[in-house]
Amino acid sequence: MTMCHAGRVTITFGLDPVRAEVNALIERMRAGEVIDSMQERKSVDLKEEAGRRGRDGAIKAGDPENEQAAQKLAAEAACMANTPGGGALIVGVGDDGTLIGADLDAEWLRQRIYQVTQRLLTVDVSEVDVCGTRLLVVISPYAVEPVRINNRITWRVNDGCVEVDGATWHARRMQTLKYDWSGDASSIPSSAVRPQALAVARDFLLASGDAGAEDLAQASDSQLLRRLNVVTEAGFLTHGGALAFVGRDTPSLDYIHREYAGGDSTARVRRPDRSLLEELSEVFLTMDAHNTIRHVQSGLIVRQVRDIPVLAAREAVVNGVAHREWGLPSPTVVEHVGRTLRVTSPGGFYGGVNESNIITHPSQSRNPALTQLLADLRVAEREGIGVDRMVREMIRVGHQPPAIREISGPFVRTSLVGDALDEGWMAWLSGIVPAEDSSDVSSLLLLRHLVTTGWVDEEAAVPIIQLPVEETRGAILKLTHARVNGSPLLQQVDGVPAGTPSAWRLGPGALDDLLAKDRVAGHHRELPSRSAIARSYAEARGRISSTELGSLVGATGTNVGSILKALSNDGVLVPSNPTGRGRGFYYRWVATSPAVDER
Numbered sequence: 001m002t003m004c005h006a007g008r009v010t011i012t013f014g015l016d017p018v019r020a021e022v023n024a025l026i027e028r029m030r031a032g033e034v035i036d037s038m039q040e041r042k043s044v045d046l047k048e049e050a051g052r053r054g055r056d057g058a059i060k061a062g063d064p065e066n067e068q069a070a071q072k073l074a075a076e077a078a079c080m081a082n083t084p085g086g087g088a089l090i091v092g093v094g095d096d097g098t099l100i101g102a103d104l105d106a107e108w109l110r111q112r113i114y115q116v117t118q119r120l121l122t123v124d125v126s127e128v129d130v131c132g133t134r135l136l137v138v139i140s141p142y143a144v145e146p147v148r149i150n151n152r153i154t155w156r157v158n159d160g161c162v163e164v165d166g167a168t169w170h171a172r173r174m175q176t177l178k179y180d181w182s183g184d185a186s187s188i189p190s191s192a193v194r195p196q197a198l199a200v201a202r203d204f205l206l207a208s209g210d211a212g213a214e215d216l217a218q219a220s221d222s223q224l225l226r227r228l229n230v231v232t233e234a235g236f237l238t239h240g241g242a243l244a245f246v247g248r249d250t251p252s253l254d255y256i257h258r259e260y261a262g263g264d265s266t267a268r269v270r271r272p273d274r275s276l277l278e279e280l281s282e283v284f285l286t287m288d289a290h291n292t293i294r295h296v297q298s299g300l301i302v303r304q305v306r307d308i309p310v311l312a313a314r315e316a317v318v319n320g321v322a323h324r325e326w327g328l329p330s331p332t333v334v335e336h337v338g339r340t341l342r343v344t345s346p347g348g349f350y351g352g353v354n355e356s357n358i359i360t361h362p363s364q365s366r367n368p369a370l371t372q373l374l375a376d377l378r379v380a381e382r383e384g385i386g387v388d389r390m391v392r393e394m395i396r397v398g399h400q401p402p403a404i405r406e407i408s409g410p411f412v413r414t415s416l417v418g419d420a421l422d423e424g425w426m427a428w429l430s431g432i433v434p435a436e437d438s439s440d441v442s443s444l445l446l447l448r449h450l451v452t453t454g455w456v457d458e459e460a461a462v463p464i465i466q467l468p469v470e471e472t473r474g475a476i477l478k479l480t481h482a483r484v485n486g487s488p489l490l491q492q493v494d495g496v497p498a499g500t501p502s503a504w505r506l507g508p509g510a511l512d513d514l515l516a517k518d519r520v521a522g523h524h525r526e527l528p529s530r531s532a533i534a535r536s537y538a539e540a541r542g543r544i545s546s547t548e549l550g551s552l553v554g555a556t557g558t559n560v561g562s563i564l565k566a567l568s569n570d571g572v573l574v575p576s577n578p579t580g581r582g583r584g585f586y587y588r589w590v591a592t593s594p595a596v597d598e599r
Contacts, residue, residue: 062103183369348410398422495547
């Protein structure tokens with residue numbers, strides 16, 4: 001038996017059963033043992049790259065971008081992902097145990113599997129050296145929804161893949177849904193906890209000002225860990241606890257600050273061998289030091305406001321570690337450039353969340369125990385309202401809502417852009433009664449849309465506040481009861497045909513009050529033109545009359561007829577009758593642009 005020694009397997013933090021099985025097989029290979037197809041397990045399969053064997057069985061040179069191999073491996077990886085607990089492929093080993101080697105580029109393969117599986121499967125692909133032979137290890141996490149290849153769902157039974165129907169898959173998924181890697185036991189004893197991490201945990205608790213948190217901070221080290229549910233009965237840390245209080249050998253966070261895009265970095269936080277809590281604490285401190293304080297006067301009171309609201313910035317960072325894919329070794333990257341904060345975390349959206357529903361979709365973290373731990377330490381908001389908090393804090397000071405998108409990799413990127421503070425808007429919001437309407441996320445999103453667009457109805461509001469039509473209707477009606485400086489906040493648009501949903505605009509007094517606040521702040525607000533309002537309204541609702549437009553812009557119908565005629569001449573509106581007049585006359589929307597009519 002020939003033994004060999006090579007660099008150790010790349011181990012990302014926390015050995016789940018699949019990774020432990022892979023590591024055990026790799027070490028047996030290095031010890032000289034022949035690992036062939038007879039050694040395959042339900043969770044681990046040996047594969048060679050397709051297209052590399054000639055008809056005579058001879059091995060040919062491989063290709064870093066072997067599409068045939070990628071397609072085959074994507075199907076096998078999908079099978080593993082559909083299997084409870086997920087699984088792994090060791091690529092570059094023949095059925096007879098021969099170390100053939102793998103020539104595929106690891107990052108290219110990861111991207112191709114993601115694309116072939118319709119962006120449903122994010123695998124971890126790492127290189128392993130066994131006795132001078134390069135292998136690839138492809139880890140497939142357990143899928144949240146079935147990953148289909150050629151419209152078929154397969155999963156592992158013993159050491160092979162078999163087809164399964166969707167109902168059976170979902171039933172099994174429900175049985176195993178409660179598995180949480182971050183709450184599972186690690187091999188790290190509680191004695192390995194870093195004293196610095198315990199100190200930071202207590203600092204987070206005390207800073208919250210919560211009586212329960214202060215009581216928890218006074219507990220002994222062992223009691224603190226147990227009350228946080230990060231220690232098992234056997235005295236080992238959970239994976240989430242080990243990550244938070246011990247850390248991993250690569251940085252979990254990489255923070256970089258630049259004064260402007262392309263400029264030299266003025267601060268960097270990227271340190272291995274520290275706990276996640278220590279990294280978070282230092283990133284928060286460094287981020288705050290470079291987040292400029294502005295002084296805003298409201299009457300006789302002078303407030304201090306950061307370029308980027310502190311709560312929004314911290315939630316963005318915490319979300320980037322709480323919900324990320326910890327099976328990937330790369331850090332969560334925090335780029336702080338001028339007044340922009342960009343947080344990029346490994347792994348795509350999870351559990352049915354996407355860009356269009358992220359505000360209101362029920363939270364489903366990849367790492368529930370870790371997410372709960374951060375909430376218990378008061379580092380983050382309670383699970384499910386962190387995104388709400390980011391949106392609210394940004395809009396309240398006049399910034400754009402956070403942009404949260406899935407990008408190629410996949411990664412989730414959250415961007416907070418701290419434009420110039422809108423002091424007129426802030427003062428106007430503070431005068432709204434009841435006060436809760438100036439802090440409710442749905443209300444803020446609707447008010448911002450009304451100011452920038454000039455009108456809203458329930459259909460237009462649905463994608464803005466990300467609620468069903470019934471709840472959206474309720475959110476609008478709630479605002480109709482609010483007032484600012486004694487004036488109604490909303491006014492119903494006149495002339496809307498019977499049987500169609502109502503449309504709303506800001507009340508004239510409410511809009512005048514906002515513009516008055518702008519003048520005091522020395523700010524000129526760009527409001528949509530009458531033509532822009534008419535165009536957006538007609539496009540969304542399919543029609544517009546002079547009565548409706550007059551009500552929308554606070555003018556008489558006779559004074560806005562020329563605007564509608566101009567849009568008709570542009571080819572985007574057409575009169576409802578040839579005469580262009582008469583009771584019930586209106587214009588229909590006929591095109592998205594004049595060019596459409598010309599075809």
